[in-house]
Amino acid sequence: MSFSPLASAERLIESKSLDPCQANSSFTATLFNVAFTPDNNSLAFDVVGVSSISGYVTAEIDVIAYGYTALKQTIDPCTSNLEGMCPMNTGQINIESNINIPDDVISKIPGIVYGIPDFDGIVKIYIKNKQSGESVACVEAQLSNGKTVDQKAVGWTTAVIAGLALLASAITSGLGHSNTAAHVAANALSLFGFFQAQAIIGMTAVPLPPIVASWTQNFQWTMGIIKIGFLESICTWYQRSTGGTPSTLLSNLNTASVQVQKRSLEGQRLVMRAVHEISKRTNAGNTKGSTPGKVVVVRGIERVGFRAKIEITNIFLTGLIFFMIFVFFTAICVALFKAFCEAAVKAKWFKGDKFEDFRTGWKVVLKGILFRMVLIGYPQICILCLWELTVRDSAAEVVLALFFFFSMSIALGWASLKVVRIAKRSVTMHKNPAYILYSDPSALNKWGFLYVQFRATAYYFIMPMLGYILIKALFIAFAQSSGTTQAVALLVIDAAFLIGVSILRPWMDKKTNAFNISIAAINFLNTVFLLIFTAVFNQPGIVTGVVGVIFFFVNAAFALVLLLLVLIATGYAMFSKNPDTRYQPMRDDRGSFIKSQSQLNTELDALGVTARGDMSQKGYYTRDLDEDGDSFSSGSGKIDDKARAGSLREPPRSPIDPNMQYFPSDGTPRHGTPQYSDNPNRGMYNGDNASSRPGQDMPLMENSYGRDPSPYRRGQSSHSNQSGLRQQGASPWQRGAGYDH
Numbered sequence: 001m002s003f004s005p006l007a008s009a010e011r012l013i014e015s016k017s018l019d020p021c022q023a024n025s026s027f028t029a030t031l032f033n034v035a036f037t038p039d040n041n042s043l044a045f046d047v048v049g050v051s052s053i054s055g056y057v058t059a060e061i062d063v064i065a066y067g068y069t070a071l072k073q074t075i076d077p078c079t080s081n082l083e084g085m086c087p088m089n090t091g092q093i094n095i096e097s098n099i100n101i102p103d104d105v106i107s108k109i110p111g112i113v114y115g116i117p118d119f120d121g122i123v124k125i126y127i128k129n130k131q132s133g134e135s136v137a138c139v140e141a142q143l144s145n146g147k148t149v150d151q152k153a154v155g156w157t158t159a160v161i162a163g164l165a166l167l168a169s170a171i172t173s174g175l176g177h178s179n180t181a182a183h184v185a186a187n188a189l190s191l192f193g194f195f196q197a198q199a200i201i202g203m204t205a206v207p208l209p210p211i212v213a214s215w216t217q218n219f220q221w222t223m224g225i226i227k228i229g230f231l232e233s234i235c236t237w238y239q240r241s242t243g244g245t246p247s248t249l250l251s252n253l254n255t256a257s258v259q260v261q262k263r264s265l266e267g268q269r270l271v272m273r274a275v276h277e278i279s280k281r282t283n284a285g286n287t288k289g290s291t292p293g294k295v296v297v298v299r300g301i302e303r304v305g306f307r308a309k310i311e312i313t314n315i316f317l318t319g320l321i322f323f324m325i326f327v328f329f330t331a332i333c334v335a336l337f338k339a340f341c342e343a344a345v346k347a348k349w350f351k352g353d354k355f356e357d358f359r360t361g362w363k364v365v366l367k368g369i370l371f372r373m374v375l376i377g378y379p380q381i382c383i384l385c386l387w388e389l390t391v392r393d394s395a396a397e398v399v400l401a402l403f404f405f406f407s408m409s410i411a412l413g414w415a416s417l418k419v420v421r422i423a424k425r426s427v428t429m430h431k432n433p434a435y436i437l438y439s440d441p442s443a444l445n446k447w448g449f450l451y452v453q454f455r456a457t458a459y460y461f462i463m464p465m466l467g468y469i470l471i472k473a474l475f476i477a478f479a480q481s482s483g484t485t486q487a488v489a490l491l492v493i494d495a496a497f498l499i500g501v502s503i504l505r506p507w508m509d510k511k512t513n514a515f516n517i518s519i520a521a522i523n524f525l526n527t528v529f530l531l532i533f534t535a536v537f538n539q540p541g542i543v544t545g546v547v548g549v550i551f552f553f554v555n556a557a558f559a560l561v562l563l564l565l566v567l568i569a570t571g572y573a574m575f576s577k578n579p580d581t582r583y584q585p586m587r588d589d590r591g592s593f594i595k596s597q598s599q600l601n602t603e604l605d606a607l608g609v610t611a612r613g614d615m616s617q618k619g620y621y622t623r624d625l626d627e628d629g630d631s632f633s634s635g636s637g638k639i640d641d642k643a644r645a646g647s648l649r650e651p652p653r654s655p656i657d658p659n660m661q662y663f664p665s666d667g668t669p670r671h672g673t674p675q676y677s678d679n680p681n682r683g684m685y686n687g688d689n690a691s692s693r694p695g696q697d698m699p700l701m702e703n704s705y706g707r708d709p710s711p712y713r714r715g716q717s718s719h720s721n722q723s724g725l726r727q728q729g730a731s732p733w734q735r736g737a738g739y740d741h
Helices: 152-174 178-203 210-217 229-241 268-276 300-307 312-346 356-360 362-391 395-430 434-439 441-450 456-478 483-504 510-533 541-575 603-612 719-727 732-737
Strands: 013-015 027-037 042-051 057-065 068-075 091-100 121-129 135-143 257-260 295-298
Touching: 027 135, 068 541, 152 178, 152 541, 178 210, 178 300, 178 362, 178 456, 178 510, 178 541, 210 300, 210 541, 229 312, 229 395, 295 300, 300 312, 312 356, 312 362, 312 395, 356 362, 362 395, 362 441, 362 456, 395 434, 395 441, 395 456, 434 441, 434 456, 456 483, 483 510, 510 541
Parallel strands: 257 295
Antiparallel strands: 013 027, 013 135, 027 042, 042 091, 057 068, 057 121, 121 135
């Protein structure tokens, strides 16, 4: 990664904002542009300000780098040819000049200043009365060397790798490699969550060191904060047409001085709060437009939008539109892939059993994918929608915020409760939550995004995860006026989450637990850094500057490791013939319950379905294991109420359709359906000749407890049959189906 753009080859130190650093300062600037180029000893500046100072003055200049005063010098404007300051007069002052800096002064500036990205430097200028020496004004300027870690390449790289991982998990799942798909999807979602946590740090109202603010800006795409020109025009039009007042901050930069809130220095916070802090936008504060003689300070979410060159009042709508585009294009891609698969099968580009599960149940798969998109975008929607309630850009946008927040929260909450109900039902019936959660393809495709990343006994952990996201969003959205409150709250929340996951270790295996617990540990460490940035410990400025650099290197290295791990797993999943060999079977035995619909096409598999009580498969009797008939998102293909009535009490029935003809293993033809009315105990393979059936060394279940005259009768079962089954030992069929769990 290159931190320096090509345009910054020349050594440069510049500043584009001038802010007061003294109460009752007699000088304010509405425009301030200063550029220092040491290669030609030139200092060029263009300043427009308002002064209430008259008479002869001196200027004392302090250059501070990472909290350390590196240079202190006094300048006499009259001897330095600073027009407009010798003497100073009340009223507007326009200063545009280019002065020469001596070599002995330039030699005192360390060379690292010109090369380190996001240089944390500040210059303070005290204007003093020449006669009395009293300070009549103080202004400060943030310094930059033109190099930054905020690079579009970083955002694009992280987005592409995360997207490839999600795509690889979908493809491997369609090819039947469920174990690989679960691991890749879990790691991809965790990686995406880490990126969102980085973006949330940047959204806090804490004064961040420049390198921290720039680094976190790389991940604001996860929150939908992406600048596209025509989209901003649409947002502005929508806000104006619904009664809002769009801000004009970006369009008035030539007349307004904007300070992106950075690390606090002594006395700065008090002055900013007393004079120049942003007022609430509902009361037509400074961010709505430019006010001559005032400095606009952007913090938190507004700082993120300003750095992305998005008008303050367009931030919410921009993030919301990108989320809707994300969901819409995902649905379109799924539909197009379905059409491609059908066309490929007809054209015989690949075998008919390729992606057969997806082609036969693509609507259920689509519902699951859309739910997954909602889960991925939930932190973004929570923060932006709740924040919109505090700024109220327009009445229509407030309505949109309420609708999306409550609809997504209710949908995810309902889906989580659905998973809990299915798991509890599975425990009640089979003493194993994994049974129905993984043996029912409909439940797995639709609700699996909520639990496949966890071990079967930790199916409930999605609910604490949603609560963790929501609580963080509440503090980020509603505490934008207090960075200290946000830092303390995030510290407590992330500490509790780290302790919880370290004790419970809810993810599917050791590697996935290590992956996610490491992310939780780094997130907690970041909140400790965030608390230091608030200066609540009254530490020296150089400590804050050094901690900011440490924050960058720790998170950059960790992000690189995560990206490499996910990239390797993605490549292995996409290019390996049998990627499941890379992963050990899950200890919760979920693999024995997952059964492909397209593979249930033999009599032995049919008997396995009978033993497991599996749901409707191709050509077999319908059975809805997750009881999804009451779902607002349930689709077609569900059994009716009469067929489902009493299903909890009935023993497993034969899934074999009486209208389908089957052939014995000896190859002799069979005409019509077999009849057992003459002898109820008679086997279905040549009377009692057990050697004529497949798997003759294994007993059939009906020999253990008796059977109804017709194996296809859907009538009610007798209680005696059930008790007889319990009295006998578990047969090999039952053990293979998971009944002994």
